Amino acid sequence: MSISQTSGDAIPNGSGAAAILAAGIGSGALGVFALTNDAFPAMNHFFTFYTPTGGLSGVTTCAIIVWLVAWFILARRWSGQTVAMAKVNLAAFVLLAVGMLLTFPPVMDLIQGR
């Protein structure tokens, strides 16, 4: 991701870009964790943080942690910077699409060969 210190904009886009990409990362993580929870009994066991809710508790908690950690790291790196927003958007949209697809049960089943 190309980064420059100067910008023609009043406010550098780094903080916004960090939030957008982190939201994409969190969404993608949600999809990947949901799939692994569904596909592997060992992962389902790992993700069961709260027994009454089952694997969903760990899937969502881990996705939220990944999202917030990614946001924290990106915000620290990009604060006050201007980044290539087109690349950030592309990455965020791809990750969002991954999140949406992998939370759709027919896609989950297709990947698992069910």
Add this chain to the structure above:
Amino acid sequence: MEISFRDLMTVLHGMGFGALFMLAFSGAIAELYRMSAPGAPGQASAREQSLLRLYLGAMVILAWAAVISGAYLVYPWYRAVPPAGTADLAEFPKFLLTSSPHTSGWHSLGMEWKEHVAWLAPIAMTMVAYVFAKYGPAITKHRQMRSAVLAFAVVAFVATGVAGAFGAFLNKYAPVRGGPTITIMNISEHEG
């Protein structure tokens, strides 16, 4: 007029948080678009910007309240395992649905999709609210950032729509019931 505790919590989750969040979308998307569209007529006043920040902040709270109450209050009742030999599955919605091939899809597609996709909404809306709070109408100077914010807001709307629609259908075919009965008011029946 009575309602069971579980029914009440399900209504709070679905109508109190989820539906209110859903209803708020049309206003949020229209206002975000209006305030951030290039060549928007006139600059939004400081009061209008503060109100939109407050509005988006309230949406974020509603979104998180909806998914957390769903996952940790209602879902455990939905997926409760009946004791061996239980014939009446009315208080075990997941098992009631999966006991028949005519209704099992409501669980295997509806609930399995709903329980995950709903979480995209609070993540996306938190980002949308943060970016607007940070940039306000100055987001017009960042065309691509504006596009991303609006796209994530639309995805959050779709995710909430999926979760809400399946929630309504699931509650129709296998309602979450049980727990203590709460009397809302005493109304005597009048004939004629």
